[in-house]
Amino acid sequence: MNVSRLSRAARSVVLTVLYLFLLAPIIIVLVESFDNATYLRFPPEGFTLDAYRQVFANEAFREGFQVSGVTAAATALLAVLTGVPAALALTRLRFRGRSAVEAAFLSPLLVPHIVLGLALLLILAPIPLTDTYWGLILAHLGVTVPYVVRTVSASLVSADPRAEEAARTLGAGGFTTFWRITLPAIRPGLFSGGVIAFLLSFDETVISLFVSGQNTVPLPVAVLQYVEYRSDPSVASLSVLLVLLSVVVVVLVERGLGLRRTLRSG
Amino acid sequence: MADAPARTPSAPAAPAGDTPSPEGSAAHLVLDGLVKTYPGKDGAAVRGVDLAVERGRMLAVLGPSGCGKSTTLRMIAGLVEPTAGRVRVGGRDITDAPVHRRDMGVVFQSYALFPHLDVARNVAFGLEMRKTPKADLKRKVAEALELVRLGHLAGRRIAQLSGGQQQRVALARALVVEPAVLLLDEPLSNLDAQLRAAMRDEICRIQRETGVTTVFVTHDQQEALSMADRVAVMNHGRIEQTGSPEDIYERPARSFVARFVGRANLLPGTAEGQDGDHTLVALDGLGRVPAAGEPVARGGTATVMLRPHRIALSPAAGGTGAVRGTVLSAGYAGETVAYRVRVGDDGPLLDVERPTGTQEPFGPGAEVELTWDHAAPRLVSDEDGDSEGSR
Numbered sequence: 001m002n003v004s005r006l007s008r009a010a011r012s013v014v015l016t017v018l019y020l021f022l023l024a025p026i027i028i029v030l031v032e033s034f035d036n037a038t039y040l041r042f043p044p045e046g047f048t049l050d051a052y053r054q055v056f057a058n059e060a061f062r063e064g065f066q067v068s069g070v071t072a073a074a075t076a077l078l079a080v081l082t083g084v085p086a087a088l089a090l091t092r093l094r095f096r097g098r099s100a101v102e103a104a105f106l107s108p109l110l111v112p113h114i115v116l117g118l119a120l121l122l123i124l125a126p127i128p129l130t131d132t133y134w135g136l137i138l139a140h141l142g143v144t145v146p147y148v149v150r151t152v153s154a155s156l157v158s159a160d161p162r163a164e165e166a167a168r169t170l171g172a173g174g175f176t177t178f179w180r181i182t183l184p185a186i187r188p189g190l191f192s193g194g195v196i197a198f199l200l201s202f203d204e205t206v207i208s209l210f211v212s213g214q215n216t217v218p219l220p221v222a223v224l225q226y227v228e229y230r231s232d233p234s235v236a237s238l239s240v241l242l243v244l245l246s247v248v249v250v251v252l253v254e255r256g257l258g259l260r261r262t263l264r265s266g
Numbered sequence: 267m268a269d270a271p272a273r274t275p276s277a278p279a280a281p282a283g284d285t286p287s288p289e290g291s292a293a294h295l296v297l298d299g300l301v302k303t304y305p306g307k308d309g310a311a312v313r314g315v316d317l318a319v320e321r322g323r324m325l326a327v328l329g330p331s332g333c334g335k336s337t338t339l340r341m342i343a344g345l346v347e348p349t350a351g352r353v354r355v356g357g358r359d360i361t362d363a364p365v366h367r368r369d370m371g372v373v374f375q376s377y378a379l380f381p382h383l384d385v386a387r388n389v390a391f392g393l394e395m396r397k398t399p400k401a402d403l404k405r406k407v408a409e410a411l412e413l414v415r416l417g418h419l420a421g422r423r424i425a426q427l428s429g430g431q432q433q434r435v436a437l438a439r440a441l442v443v444e445p446a447v448l449l450l451d452e453p454l455s456n457l458d459a460q461l462r463a464a465m466r467d468e469i470c471r472i473q474r475e476t477g478v479t480t481v482f483v484t485h486d487q488q489e490a491l492s493m494a495d496r497v498a499v500m501n502h503g504r505i506e507q508t509g510s511p512e513d514i515y516e517r518p519a520r521s522f523v524a525r526f527v528g529r530a531n532l533l534p535g536t537a538e539g540q541d542g543d544h545t546l547v548a549l550d551g552l553g554r555v556p557a558a559g560e561p562v563a564r565g566g567t568a569t570v571m572l573r574p575h576r577i578a579l580s581p582a583a584g585g586t587g588a589v590r591g592t593v594l595s596a597g598y599a600g601e602t603v604a605y606r607v608r609v610g611d612d613g614p615l616l617d618v619e620r621p622t623g624t625q626e627p628f629g630p631g632a633e634v635e636l637t638w639d640h641a642a643p644r645l646v647s648d649e650d651g652d653s654e655g656s657r
Contacts (some may be wrong), residue, residue, distance in 0.1 A: 162376050165365075189491040
């Protein structure tokens with residue numbers, strides 16, 4: 001009994017330390033975002049919301065937010081539109097070179113982003129698509145589609161493929177079967193894949209640095225450019241806001257999907 | 267409301283384009299030389315299956331796993347494209363018709379219900395695909411659910427149902443569209459033993475009430491014999507024998523069939539001539555035994571099948587001419603005792619099954635006399651479907 005209580009205590013200590021280790025940078029940024037200095041320092045010596053006001057007053061940040069928002073939304077949509085058919089083909093069809101195609105879809109995750117960014121710059125510059133929304137979206141698709149393929153495939157694998165056959169024997173054609181049976185089955189994977197794609201695209205920095213210019217500057221690049229010359233707590237405030245945004249999106253989706261799941265089984 | 271029968275037996279499903287088959291027989295579903303080969307695989311999964319099912323009858327396709335029975339069923343449903351051969355329903359060739367135009371009701375082994383729809387909407391799916399008017403649709407769904415006795419669960423989610431209830435929903439979903447043929451793939455294999463017996467009766471009742479022509483696939487000989495009007499025994503992609511359950515069990519044509527549909531003693535011997543419609547076969551240790559069945563020419567090798575429960579045991583008496591043996595083991599199994607008996611001193615080993623409660627069981631080492639009635643030994647052919655073509 002003592003042993004089990006001891007081990008339980010040890011486990012909670014380990015977990016606490018682990019979480020602290022993971023969250024420490026965010027905590028420091030959070031604390032720092034309320035500092036009243038004009039430069040970054042730790043620990044802070046005052047309390048003010050000035051930094052937050054500065055974020056909203058900053059033209060570059062506002063534009064960056066818009067660029068990143070539009071890019072991320074378009075990337076998520078297109079990633080889902082391409083990732084779902086890819087996942088369907090990879091899980092349901094048997095064809096020559098299937099594993100090669102699968103590897104090709106997942107390979108962007110293995111290539112360093114700096115290499116991808118350089119390659120994309122070399123490809124997009126002559127078209128020319130650098131410094132445009134389309135260039136950004138195309139670049140981001142490469143690193144987000146793999147996630148959609150992954151999450152949708154996972155949903156497909158856990159769904160009974162016989163259900164689609166059953167629908168067909170009951171008179172449903174190919175499209176009706178997809179719309180009425182397959183799509184509802186992969187909805188959780190589709191949503192989580194889309195959200196991951198949105199967040200990754202919104203957060204993408206390295207590749208964006210290569211393919212963006214003066215006209216379309218995504219938020220992370222805008223932040224980088226800002227801290228190159230200045231370092232005041234407004235960057236910390238912006239970071240806190242971004243963390244909040246991610247948390248809100250993830251929680252909303254989790255709630256939405258979780259709610260649906262409980263409705264289904266309870 | 268529970269007393270309204272869904273459909274009367276006199277009103278079976280009448281598919282469109284139903285004309286008498288060219289053969290002039292009452293065959294409703296006809297399979298003509300169906301073959302399925304898969305590229306890159308040795309031999310064919312299905313190697314020429316001919317079958318005919320009369321309207322309103324139930325056919326069981328019985329065979330071990332991998333014998334091609336499920337592939338055959340899927341070819342009827344249109345889910346697998348045959349390499350060769352034709353499928354006809356009501357005289358109409360549907361071999362090239364796409365799945366969703368075939369008018370087949372299929373119950374899958376996993377039931378394949380739609381998890382995101384409730385019971386009523388699962389059942390309604392096929393009617394929606396047929397653009398059935400709302401009022402009709404509601405009535406038919408209600409009737410189908412009454413037929414499978416699930417009217418009270420119409421609003422339930424699929425995940426809330428037991429295995430047996432899911433099975434009934436799958437049946438209702440397949441039957442509500444009044445299909446030309448009902449196809450059941452191992453319909454009872456996912457249920458526990460008690461439920462299986464109950465569902466067996468249920469499926470038979472529903473089949474009688476709807477009068478739908480039915481083909482079901484199973485590896486369980488009990489299921490096939492007790493449910494079907496006719497049984498087709500399949501092995502290695504071929505039909506070994508088709509007949510009534512009695513034919514299959516009492517008069518198997520081949521040793522595979524004899525072994526697959528029940529326990530059987532298969533004794534090799536030599537034909538020694540005819541005695542009426544029996545062939546006299548000389549069997550090791552058993553002497554000359556008359557056996558019914560396809561005659562074997564004098565001097566030819568013959569295999570005699572003897573079902574364990576057709577052999578009677580009595581305590582050895584002094585008489586001559588009787589077959590004598592020694593009990594090697596006795597296995598008590600509730601309703602029966604399964605004996606292994608050595609005939610003579612070094613004769614063949616026979617499986618014998620006796621009901622309990624009729625006589626004092628014999629213990630190991632007991633000396634016994636074995637007797638059987640004249641009709642019990644049957645000649646079976648030894649040729650196996652797999653000896654040809656597979657290599």
